Amino acid sequence: MTPISSNHILVVDDDPAMLRIITAMLRQWRYETSVARDGLEAWDIVQQGHVRLVISDWMMPGLSGPDLCRRIRSTAFDNYIYLILLSGRNDRTSLVQGMDAGADDFIVKPVHPEELRVRVRAGERILRLEEELDERNRRLNRINHTLSEAYSTIRHDLESAASMQKALLPAPLRLPGVTVEWLFHPCSFVAGDIFDYFTLDRHRLSFYQLDVVGHGVPAALLSFTLNRLLSQGAEEKRLRRQEAIQDEESVPQLLVSELNRRFQSGIDPLQYFTMIYGTLDLDSGRVNLTQAGHPKPLVLRRAARRVDPVGGGGFPVGMFADVGYETICFELAPGDRLVLYSDGISECVNAAGEQFSEARLSALLEQTCDLPVAAVTGRVGQALLEWNGDDNLQDDITLLVLEREHGRDPDDQPGY
CATH class of the missing domain: 3.60.40.10 (PPM-type phosphatase domain)
Structure with a gap:
């Protein structure tokens, strides 16, 4: 598994003004960004495998934000993709629907810069923990492989020794x-x-x-x-x-x-x-x-x-x-x-x-x-x-x- 930087963020919105505002804030905080103007374009970009964090509007033509979340969660990607949904809806039902669709976080419009920054940072921390866990798992797999080979050698030697002992x-x-x-x-x-x-x-x-x-x-x-x-x-x-x-x-x-x-x-x-x-x-x-x-x-x-x-x-x-x-x-x-x-x-x-x-x-x-x-x-x-x-x-x-x-x-x- 090749780790993809969580510093690269895909912003999805059918409103050009909202795209400019959010990407400007992210670049100010030194994040790399890609943009998509609807859910289908976002899905094409996500499938290329270079995105780890997505900020998506809720209401979009073609493929809505929750539908994009469901499609991402139903696909086996090499790395986890952190999903933040944006919505003008400020009710508990919308929050539950978004989380059920597979979103990790939820921001109510209008987007406040400090709120966006801390929620993106939280997503970064989770993705970084996943990368560290993946690396530990890779090390454990290498160790387990080495131990398995050593065990096979020891087992073969012990079986030979047991045969020799029985022959005595x-x-x-x-x-x-x-x-x-x-x-x-x-x-x-x-x-x-x-x-x-x-x-x-x-x-x-x-x-x-x-x-x-x-x-x-x-x-x-x-x-x-x-x-x-x-x-x-x-x-x-x-x-x-x-x-x-x-x-x-x-x-x-x-x-x-x-x-x-x-x-x-x-x-x-x-x-x-x-x-x-x-x-x-x-x-x-x-x-x-x-x-x-x-x-x-x-x-x-x-x-x-x-x-x-x-x-x-x-x-x-x-x-x-x-x-x-x-x-x-x-x-x-x-x-x-x-x-x-x-x-x-x-x-x-x-x-x-x-x-x-x-x-x-x-x-x-x-x-x-x-x-x-x-x-x-x-x-x-x-x-x-x-x-x-x-x-x-x-x-x-x-x-x-x-x-x-x-x-x-x-x-x-x-x-x-």
Whole structure:
């Protein structure tokens, strides 16, 4: 839109004397003027797009002042046109009729110079405000366009990061002696939750689940770093070589303690994570795990059809330097299940603000104890969706289920 100066005024009157008087006053006040001797001539000039302010007589042949106002208001011009009607009528009905026709102001003849001057100035102020508003809108449009392009770029990058993160997740696992299934639903493009499981030899399965505090990109970056460090047992292998570990029970707590030492952030004291790291002896069903601020693991005792929480709590990794961690030891009988979950499940809220809770999760696990593990994770996901009411989650959701199976042959070779 090209701004047209409000200093240019079109004067419309079929009385030559009145035209000379009004244009003389306007030029004295340094306004540029054009003249039209009737409404039709004025309409032709207005359509050229150079006029922002019109002073028009009421009674004219061909096209009256109110009809000229109506025609202007019914046409979509690039800029607003300020209309002042002149009339010898000094009654309320005429004023209303003129304003209804689209006039902005009304002057009763004879025209007094000071009254004309202040009313023209008022029109100028309104037109100037419109120009300023148009310029602000143009700036906002440019900013919005830039932001839209930036958002598209960020969205594309986040979608790529989300695809990479999903590619890091392990496939569901079925080995002689154990089945592992999971549920993973990030609350944004990328998540702070991550998990993995792997065999270092044919007798043991190692597993972990962690939840980086916060959401979005900062949490996901630390999650990526931790996944790279822990992937396929890299850190556990290094620790076993370095420490020459003889006691299997100490592996989880040594590994978590090492992570706590290495991830003390002096930059952001709120950058920490909760986790569980553990091992499962595929022959005996013995579990050794360390809990670091993560929700308590749940053990489904198949024979009793009962879920028992295990562990206590512990401090999150990276929060305090001088803290110790303990190993929790217990056994899974054939058919038992070990369930690890992030607080995005227990703290998932419904429309009333009520949390899903550990108790509801435990009850659901008990109700589904006869279903295959893959069906259990699906049922939990569906229950959370129904509880939440939509797919707009406030936190990442992660569920990891390990089931010890019957009939493990110690000579079977695990395959991953």
